[in-house]
Amino acid sequence: MTQQNNPLHGLTLQAILTELVEHYGWEELSYMVNINCFKSDPTIKSSLKFLRKTEWARVRVENIYLKLQRHKEKAEKLN
Template sequence: MSEKREHPNDPLHGVKLETMLTDLVEYYGWDDMACRIRINCFAKDPSVKSSLKFLRRTPWAKNKVEILYRHYLEVR
């Protein structure tokens, strides 16, 4: 279950983790993602499904993806 965002002006408000991950992988690719966020689910046999499973169970990793997604929204 996703946590409730505090403010509707939050750029992540209403954006699903799957959408974030898909957009980031499409923009950066798995190799660059693995360099930017050093977690094995991006480096070894990556897939959206396995990465989502890990990110949903690991708050610190999910936070890093959200930070990178905010940066992605600024530069695209």
Template sequence: MKTKNSDKEQPNNPLHGVKLAEILQYLVSEYGWKELGAIIKINSFNNNPTIKSSLKFLRKTPWARTKVENLYLKSIQK
């Protein structure tokens, strides 16, 4: 049976408990869509960007999600 204390389950995962939507909202507020699209070449960041369309793409595309998560980790460690 799993415990409800998720910190014990993944103590070394800095993304544990952080939703993809929260990550994306943080990056958009930090960089803006234009700069985010320049850093990570994803159409949903460059052409009529929305949180909803970007989340849909990121959930289906592992390489893009990894790039977004890595940028988030670098950004919060500044």
């Protein structure tokens, strides 16, 4: 797969996580991805550290981000 076809190309994990936290909040994210760093005194820094080490959790977070972006695109088309 080329990078131009990768919708996450050019985005940092920090930017993705920050947007998800702003949109959903930590509590909702902890329901979507059941990991302690989203539940117990969550911070961007601690969550990034965990997500960079844990591929399955990072992939889940990236998929949530992609789903949010598709939802936003559909909403824009309706307006």
